[in-house]
Amino acid sequence: MKFAVIVxxxxxxxxxxxxxxxxxxxxxxxxxxxxEADLSQFDGVLLPGGFSYGDYLRSGSIARFSNVMTxxxxxxxxxxxxxxxxxxxxxxxxxxxxxxxxxxxxxxKFICRPVELEVVNNGTMFTQAYQPNERITVPVAHGEGNYxxxxxxxxxxxxxxxxxxxxxxxxxxSLLSIAGITNEKGNVLGMMPHPERAVDELLGSxxxxxxxxxxxxxxxxxxxxxx
Amino acid sequence: xxxxxxxxxxxxxxxxxxGTAVKNSLHAMDYxxxxxxxxxxxxxxxxxxxDRPLEETVKEMCEKLLANTVIENYEFEVEEAVTQ
Numbered sequence: 001m002k003f004a005v006i007v008x009x010x011x012x013x014x015x016x017x018x019x020x021x022x023x024x025x026x027x028x029x030x031x032x033x034x035x036e037a038d039l040s041q042f043d044g045v046l047l048p049g050g051f052s053y054g055d056y057l058r059s060g061s062i063a064r065f066s067n068v069m070t071x072x073x074x075x076x077x078x079x080x081x082x083x084x085x086x087x088x089x090x091x092x093x094x095x096x097x098x099x100x101x102x103x104x105x106x107x108x109k110f111i112c113r114p115v116e117l118e119v120v121n122n123g124t125m126f127t128q129a130y131q132p133n134e135r136i137t138v139p140v141a142h143g144e145g146n147y148x149x150x151x152x153x154x155x156x157x158x159x160x161x162x163x164x165x166x167x168x169x170x171x172x173x174s175l176l177s178i179a180g181i182t183n184e185k186g187n188v189l190g191m192m193p194h195p196e197r198a199v200d201e202l203l204g205s206x207x208x209x210x211x212x213x214x215x216x217x218x219x220x221x222x223x224x225x226x227x
Numbered sequence: 228x229x230x231x232x233x234x235x236x237x238x239x240x241x242x243x244x245x246g247t248a249v250k251n252s253l254h255a256m257d258y259x260x261x262x263x264x265x266x267x268x269x270x271x272x273x274x275x276x277x278d279r280p281l282e283e284t285v286k287e288m289c290e291k292l293l294a295n296t297v298i299e300n301y302e303f304e305v306e307e308a309v310t311q
Contacts, residue, residue: 057293099297108245
């Protein structure tokens with residue numbers, strides 16, 4: 001399986017993401033600059049964390065209009081897995097690939113520490129390697145991770161099983177302690193915690209690796225069936 | 228050139244942590260009469276006149292980029308004929 005790690009001006013978790021896929025997961029991966037206009041050769045798209053365009057105006061708002069985003073939308077529509085972590089999640093929200101928006105953390109502090117997450121839906125292509133309601137430890141590092149959406153959207157997220165991860169102890173004020181959501185189709189996941197920074201016990205946790213393994217397993221399963 | 232002043236504010240239903248922090252600070256300075264503080268953004272656009280209706284264009288810019296209407300409201304005022 002071949003992944004693209006999209007690099008925006010200001011991305012700073014792109015190397016972590018690349019390392020997770022190449023060295024820990026053992027799959028193919030390439031950096032793709034935000035100006036690129038073709039993602040057709042990739043099977044999955046990863047939007048890393050960071051501060052794209054300096055977070056000017058709002059986090060993710062400028063990156064959302066990068067050339068490559070037209071291709072990311074196409075990949076999402078084609079059913080390819082698209083994962084946005086932290087700033088990547090913010091970009092997916094701004095692009096309308098996921099519903100809702102991010103507010104500053106309720107306590108106004110930048111939070112950078114490992115947090116406990118609950119796997120709310122282990123039926124997605126990103127979470128199938130986890131047990132139902134499994135508790136995992138993954139680090140967060142953000143100042144704007146306070147997830148917000150209107151009441152109707154929130155109901156839909158719950159009803160459709162789109163809430164993938166919740167914080168065990170809500171660190172930022174997110175509605176329903178939401179840490180990660182998918183789109184309705186289930187092939188786009190945005191999450192504030194960094195699974196790519198939890199892929200080896202040396203880093204304090206290897207719980208994030210199963211997320212990447214889930215994507216690969218799903219891809220292999222569907223491609224063997226189609227072959 | 229036409230100057231357009233755009234104000235972007237958080238929707239009333241959205242908690243404003245920055246505003247709350249500033250309010251608490253004002254209270255600590257003994258300005259207890261302050262009931263609420265909301266922080267927003269102010270943008271100035273200098274726009275060259277064109278055939279497109281200005282208000283329509285600015286509205287489009289606000290909704291596409293300048294404001295995130297999930298959490299923010301916007302309003303703008305047009306100042307005619309600014310010389311640069």
